[in-house]
Amino acid sequence: MPVHTLFQGSLCLITLDTPPVNVIGLETRVGLVEALDAADAAGVQRIVITGAGSAFAAGSDTREFDSPPLAPHLPDILNRLERLPSIAAINGVALGGGLEIALACRMRIAAPGVALGLPEVTLGVVPGAGGTQRLPRLVGIASAAALISEGRRFTAEEALRMGIVDAIDADPVAAAKALPEAALADVLPASARPAPVADPEAIAAARARAGKRAKGQFAPQVALDLVAASAELPLPEGLARERAQFLNLRRGPQARALRHVFFAERAALARAKRFSVPPRDLKTAVVVGGGTMGAGIAYALDGIGLAVTLVETGTEAAARAEANLGKLFDDAVKRGKASPEASAQGKARIAVVTGYDALPAADIAIEAVFEDLAVKREVFAALDAALPETAILATNTSYLDVNEIFAGTRAPERCLGLHFFSPAHVMKLLEIIRAGTTSDETLASAFGLAAKLRKIAVEAGVCDGFIGNRILTRYRQICDVMLIEGALPWQVDAAMLGFGMAMGPYAVQDLSGLDIAYANRQRKNLRNAQGLRYIPVADRMVEDLGRLGHKTGAGWYDYGEGAPTPGAGVQALIEAASREAGITRRAFDAEEIRQRALTAMIDEGLRILDEGIARRAADIDLVLLHGYGFPRWRGGPMCEADRIGLPVLRDRIATYAKADPLSWSVPPLLQRLAEEGRSLADLDHEGG
Incomplete structure (x- = not known):
């Protein structure tokens, strides 16, 4: 069952249960209606809503968005829920419709560190079950405008500071059950709270940011229209306008395109699991070439815990490589991504060497020298001689024939292309090039590495320029x-x-x-x-x-x-x-x-x-x-x-x-x- 109901005296515990992340589809909505009917019939004095497993609810089932909406509709369910003495026990991630369920509850208690957010604009729509109207009544126009138009996630601790959640507890269900009746009675649901004060300057600032971050996209601007309207419209009218805009946008080409990307990315992330063999656990790496690309690759590999050795041809080139690496670590400090101490430790971790005579027995070696077939073949001949046959050999070529690059190499099944994009530590794309001899284990290991690097990996065959x-x-x-x-x-x-x-x-x-x-x-x-x-x-x-x-x-x-x-x-x-x-x-x-x-x-x-x-x-x-x-x-x-x-x-x-x-x-x-x-x-x- 997608929704479980448990009665404990005058309390009703409602648990959302559609693994792995409790998405809210038709069956869940039907289950919520039945649970509220049962709670009403039992005359309970408290409803606690939570999620099974490690999620509260990760949003609506976007697979339904290409079909006409079917009753019962989530906005109607939440309008009913808001009139009841309910507490959201947010045990895990609460996104989109999941957070909107929580916003409709009278109180919200979250587990430490859980992620919350209204990311609908990233799918080309707006919150469609009260998010643009209830959130401003809890946190004001400025905060709501920023959170909704950017679609960003935030932690339970941030939510507590903003007033989105009322408390943080390691066991939110137990905390919700133990909450004194008077404390629950003193809290007003969003529908009973005053409309937020209009803030045209905050709306204008959010519009400007959205225009830069999401140029050409409709949804962020429509969301800001709705947030601004929450200061002027009665809640029922604001909710009706929000629902109409949500349905209009979800039928549009931008939402369809963004849903396409969402599912394509999800399929790409799952690619490593579809091989017949598991990926190898890569712990040590050699990178050949310390230019912009090679330094970026080495920096990225170090960032996920691999022990990295960077190879250059001579002392001058090695000094340039160290300077390139140093700049990356220094930039991380300037951007607030790392402390000076962590930066210094990172610079010391990556070994920069000249030549191939004393390389560690690496799990993977990645070449990042300039686009010349003869040069690349020389590099892999040296790596082939210096490293064990178990080491994966990868070329970062952008155009050249991977099969020709690796011709004559021992154990050719461990050879492939890894086409990083510059800057390698920033760009999310990684083309994984399967050579004619590349094994499934090598491909699986490459996809596993991409997942650790948090990159979108796409498999490509050999041709000039790949995809x-x-x-x-x-x-x-x-x-x-x-x-x-x-x-x-x-x-x-x-x-x-x-x-x-x-x-x-x-x-x-x-x-x-x-x-x-x-x-x-x-x-x-x-x-x-x-x-x-x-x-x-x-x-x-x-x-x-x-x-x-x-x-x-x-x-x-x-x-x-x-x-x-x-x-x-x-x-x-x-x-x-x-x-x-x-x-x-x-x-x-x-x-x-x-x-x-x-x-x-x-x-x-x-x-x-x-x-x-x-x-x-x-x-x-x-x-x-x-x-x-x-x-x-x-x-x-x-x-x-x-x-x-x-x-x-x-x-x-x-x-x-x-x-x-x-x-x-x-x-x-x-x-x-x-x-x-x-x-x-x-x-x-x-x-x-």
């Missing part, structure tokens, strides 16, 4: 096609910022360095590639103008003391390339730019999925969201594909292909799914 960089290459290529046909870099960037991307593609290139992408194009010899429309503009930026981006103060943009400005000579170079190609330039509006760029990402993603490079469409979305600045509230390019409709995309690409057959063709997977009337979500569901 993320392969799509990035295609995206940039189509943007370059638009340049030579009539668009300008700053127009493309503005259009993609308007779409919600964290940065435009040309600003990103300036940040990473135009020489990086240039070297990759030279490696692939795109200038002479067959069946590909080569656009010379980006190469000429490097070769003719010597503009390399931020590092030289000049790339697609000029960088001075103020905001970046369009780069001197860039437009002239682009226009000259158009003339040489015999192209009459035309105007592109923002919508056409966005549509073409997004379609390019989707097109390449479909090919990656069809080739088996990615296992699930949702995995491709996670890579673009966590590694490339794709707006979370759009769900990722493959989620966007389903929203647009696969037949629409097929026809759109076919139209593009007629005008530019070297750049476009309909992906076979898209053709098949459109003909069969299936979606990418269907494909993921069928794949398990």
Whole structure:
């Protein structure tokens, strides 16, 4: 049963029990109604609500959000509960609807350290069972506005200071049972408390923060409207308005996209448990290369308790590596994440050595040197000789063939790619690249390591660029096609910022360095590639103008003391390339730019999925969201594909292909799914 009822004299103990975290679905709501009916019939003088196991209730069952709401509805149940002498004994996590149950109780007693919060805005909705109306009556407009619009979790101790909970006790159920009758009678439920005092300045400040943190998202601003209205509307009217907004938002595209991401992330986190063998417990690590990436990886591994040795080629390089590591530990102190003493201890923990002669028998070795196949093969030859055959060997390559990197290595089943994103200790994405020989134990161990690092790990097969960089290459290529046909870099960037991307593609290139992408194009010899429309503009930026981006103060943009400005000579170079190609330039509006760029990402993603490079469409979305600045509230390019409709995309690409057959063709997977009337979500569901 999802709800248990126990009568002890004049007390009724109601326990929510839907393991593992007591989500609130239809059966729980029905059980709550039956429990309240039984308590009413028994004439109890006190109701205590708690959760089974280690959770109070972790929110509503979001799987129901794609279907029409079914009675009994949680707001109606809580309106009834609020009229009864009830105490929430918060034994564990209480989020969303779980916290709203507690807010409807007359009192709240929490166990030490438990997490509470109203995170609905992170799923594209607002609290729908009284959170925006009851919380302001307990803590005031300013605190409620911040907590609800940010959707952040907070501890029981913070909740006590703010007035959300009334007490903290190691056994909240026993404390609720022992509470004197007079103490319970003296407490007013939220419905009987005065409306909060209006605070337009606090609302405006919260709006500004939400505009920066959740740019383009509707839910935080709607939530703030509701919180502000709690100061003016009678509670029943405020609750009715909140419910209407909740239902309206949950039907919308942003909420659907954010739910898609929520389930995709949950599936990714569970990936390590799906292998036939358990992950190894990794305790010692070697990192080769002490540049920005290598230092970040070493710092991250140290942070989860691995004993780390960092390898460099000589004394000067080792000194630079120590400086890079030191900066990371010093920055942690500046951000308040570590004490000076802890920082000093961290610097001392990571051993920086030169050469491979005296390496410890590490459980894993990760290479983070520059993108050169010969150099990487030399590194792994040295590691192969220096470490036991049981050591996992991982390359951090962004593009290169993992199978070629490890060719000739002993025990090839322990070899794979671990593509970290810079800065490695901050970015959440980790592409785990399965080589042709990688064993399940090695993959499971990599996913286990990712979980300890609190990263979103996605498995990818071997191809040039894997998932993320392969799509990035295609995206940039189509943007370059638009340049030579009539668009300008700053127009493309503005259009993609308007779409919600964290940065435009040309600003990103300036940040990473135009020489990086240039070297990759030279490696692939795109200038002479067959069946590909080569656009010379980006190469000429490097070769003719010597503009390399931020590092030289000049790339697609000029960088001075103020905001970046369009780069001197860039437009002239682009226009000259158009003339040489015999192209009459035309105007592109923002919508056409966005549509073409997004379609390019989707097109390449479909090919990656069809080739088996990615296992699930949702995995491709996670890579673009966590590694490339794709707006979370759009769900990722493959989620966007389903929203647009696969037949629409097929026809759109076919139209593009007629005008530019070297750049476009309909992906076979898209053709098949459109003909069969299936979606990418269907494909993921069928794949398990």
